[in-house]
């Protein structure tokens with residue numbers, strides 16, 4: 001789409017539908033947030049089943065207040081994202097992620113997408129939850145740009161709601177695992193320091209029809225649970241669940257299949273911390289982002305992602321639960337979530353600016 005002053009490129013009402021026919025899509029379960037909040041036992045069982053197999057599902061947001069907050073909030077955050085990505089490159093670069101940091105700006109091309117070093121094409125801005133939920137007078141971990149600060153109330157509300165939605169799902173999973181929900185919840189407390197962020201992403205329009213260009217390379221998320229809002233196709237999951245894949249390449253035979261965005265629904269997926277805590281009972285689905293298919297590819301692609309990650313000081317160990325097998329051997333040296341997450345981020349092939 002052409003881009004001029006005052007022209008909006010995040011225009012979800014104008015996007016053409018996801019093209020049918022030529023594109024193999026994955027059938028994900030649709031789970032109702034309202035039913036989960038109403039303690040509907042069948043819906044809760046379905047969450048557990050799908051998290052053991054694929055680790056990805058649609059979360060229907062209609063019919064409850066938190067769902068509405070997420071639905072409307074994601075549109076508002078995407079509008080902030082659009083304005084952020086329109087800032088001069090120098091201003092964005094001033095926010096760039098430093099070594100070992102999870103928040104800040106990642107420019108186009110800062111990550112490699114394959115072993116030969118092909119650069120990615122998406123830009124991100126990661127905003128730290130712990131800063132946005134503080135009173136505005138409090139000292140923050142960095143000086144956020146005025147655009148972000150002006151929208152602090154929006155980020156605050158969105159993060160709190162997405163976080164509590166993530167915790168609701170984690171506590172349902174804990175119950176089904178025969179574990180104490182408290183053992184999961186006490187590792188993901190809202191106000192404790194953690195790598196929790198909102199990631200605002202922008203991928204450029206598709207350059208040509210066959211283009212294999214990669215916006216975000218193959219990965220599994222490294223936190224516990226991710227709540228993703230997207231409006232255009234581009235997200236793909238690996239057809240077979242891969243539980244122990246290395247970075248960049250899936251380790252099981254299969255193919256990439258498209259995840260069709262569903263209006264009024266979030267996409268929920270589990271990350272590697274959920275796999276670690278449950279000794280592999282839960283699954284973190286491998287995924288990547290390519291330019292949107294067909295006509296949709298003419299639009300730049302925005303997504304708004306909220307990551308619930310373990311608190312920095314929590315130890316990454318298998319939790320107790322009747323359905324969680326004990327590790328066969330004594331686990332190696334214990335590691336905190338803070339250290340573990342930095343290790344996982346390195347595994348993703350992120351090139352930090354100093355490296």
Ligand SMILES: O=C(O)CCC(=O)C(=O)O
Nearest residue numbers: 199201230235289303305
């Ligand atoms: O943009 C999307 O749809 C997915 C983004 C993603 O996988 C991520 O940021 O971890």
Ligand SMILES: [Fe+2]
Nearest residue numbers: 219220221287
């Ligand atoms: Fe992801």
